[in-house]
Amino acid sequence: MNILHLEVNDAGGWRRVMSFADGVVTRRAVMSNAEYLLECSDSPRIRARIIAPGDTAPLVTWTAADGWKEWRA
Numbered sequence: 001m002n003i004l005h006l007e008v009n010d011a012g013g014w015r016r017v018m019s020f021a022d023g024v025v026t027r028r029a030v031m032s033n034a035e036y037l038l039e040c041s042d043s044p045r046i047r048a049r050i051i052a053p054g055d056t057a058p059l060v061t062w063t064a065a066d067g068w069k070e071w072r073a
Helices: 024-038
Strands: 003-009 015-021 047-051 060-063 067-070
Touching: 003 024, 015 024, 024 047, 024 060, 024 067
Parallel strands: none
Antiparallel strands: 003 015, 003 047, 047 060, 060 067
16 A cells, blocks of 8 residues: 655645555545644645655645645646
8 A cells, every 4th residue: 555645834844744554535534634624724824735755746735725636737
């Protein structure tokens, strides 16, 4: 199984929040629960991403304005 990272950025640098084994149910649960916590933030700059270790492009990104979106170059 592949490992993915949930990362958050609200001050200019990405911080790993957690690592998890990729699976449809697991990824949806991480995204849903992360979104709930991210929406509680007072930071107008907060954003998140799910990324595979060693990759430079995330699989999905989150912003308060758009929620979770598939990443596009």
